[in-house]
Structure formats: structure tokens, C-alpha cells
Amino acid sequence: MIGKRVLGILGVLSAIAGFGVAGSASAQPVIGVPHEWQMDFPAPYTPLMVKVEQLHDILLVIITVISVFVAFLLLYAMWRFHASRNPTPTTTTHNTFLEIAWTIVPILILVVIAIPSFRLLYYGDKAVDAAMTIKVTGHQWYWSYAYPDQGGIVVESRILSEADRVKLKPNQPRMMAVDDEMVVPVGTVIRIIGTAADSMHGWTVPGFGIKKTVIPGRLNEGWINVTKEGYYFGQCSQICGNNHSYMPIAVRAVSKPDFDKWVEQKKKSAGLLPATDVASATPPANR
Ligand SMILES: [Cu+2]
Structure with missing residues (x-):
């Protein structure tokens, strides 16, 4: 009976999930957004975020084992040494072996955790063989x-105005959609360098596993390699002033030919040099 009910609930849930996917199916589906009742990480869309989730899963096992062990010791001590069972307490105060053990074992556990943690930190730190660079400024x-490799085109990305926000399209989640998003090609290692013009900001896109604090006068580095076409969203993660919550991050990942088309279009509208192979390899004259 209970089994059947669980199966029924699972069926309804999978139907809802299926509907959600079908509902957002379009040329550029919105995939990198939070979902209602989301309990876990957002789905990973870069190799870095895949590794972040893997580390999280390992750590979850380790902390669960530690928590269960400590809870068991507490409960056992409460039961075993209760006044009714243990009317005359022992006067023992020290146990050298135990004290060394409970110092060394946690140190070893921390060392074991540190190895994959540092590996992950360095994996996300610098782009290896990046095909292009995008400079993010908060x-x-x-x-x-x-986009210095695309003739220096610049995209300014602002939250949709109040007027636009009341007639949002399906691919424009409220408070996250912007007027002009960052566009990246899929399957490309892209170096992200970040700085800020005024106060500190945080360029954070959960689906990419990237969270870079951008600081005036400094250049921080990270990288992405987006595996799937679609819209991804994130938010400034550094309290940066009274409109901190109104500077969402929107990234559109497109195929490489579509990216080239977008670059041509941006160059044309910015009045940069005519797009030939030679021209795109030289910095624009009006910079
Ligand atoms: Cu900010």
C-alpha cells in the first residue's frame, strides 16, 4: 500500500519534472536557474562544477560518518554513565593513549580532506590552453x-527596466533577466578575468561553479567551459551597495557558428573595423 503510494508520488513528480523540461524547450532553453523546491546544487554545466559536486559528495559521506559516530558516543555515555547505572563515578582524569588518538585522528581526516580540496582549488584557478578571454568588470x-580576442567588443549588461519586467518572455526569469547578456561559445575553454570599477562585486554563476570576487585595481582569474547551449543566470555575490540585488548575471551559451555571427553583429553595431580575418586580428583603431 505504502509502496504503491510512493510509486504514485514518484510518478507525479516525474511528470512534473518532464513537463518542466518540455515547457522550457526552445532554441535557447533556460537551464541554469534555481528551481522551486530545489534541495541540492544546481545541475553542473562546466567540468569545474562537476568536480565541485564530486568533492561535496565525498565530504558529505565523511561528515555523516563523523556525526553518526559522535552522536552514538554521546547517547551511549548518557545511557551507560547515568546515575542509576553508575552511582559512584570513577576518579580517572587522563588517558594518554585516548588523548593522542583523538588529536591525531581528526588531523589525519583533515589532511585527507585537504588533498582533493587543494586539487580542486588549483583546477579552477587558472585556465589551461584557453581559446579566448573575457574580461568581466563589476x-x-x-x-x-x-572580448579582447574579438576585436575588443564590449557588452554592458543591465537588469531589465521596471517596464520590461512586467512583460517578461519565457526565457527571462524575474529579477535575473538583463537587456544584453554575456554570450559564450559552447565547448570552449574561456578564461574569465575579473575586476571592478568602483566597489567589490562577485561574479557568481552557480551552474558554472564559478564565484570570483572582483576588486578594483586587481585582476582575478577563473575559467569556464560550458557544455550545453542555453541561458544561465547568477547574481552579484558581494554586498556592493544599495542596488546589489539588481545586477544579475545572464550568460547565453551558443554554438560556435552562432557565436561568430553574434560577434560580427556586435562589431558592426559598435562601428569597429570591417570583419575580415586580418582586421579581426588587429586591435581596433578607435580604442
Ligand atoms: Cu555587485
């Missing part, structure tokens, strides 16, 4: 994205 209160 402003009060919007983002700008410069």
Missing part, C-alpha cells in the same frame, strides 16, 4: 563584458 550596479 560596476555600481551592472556588469560589462569585454
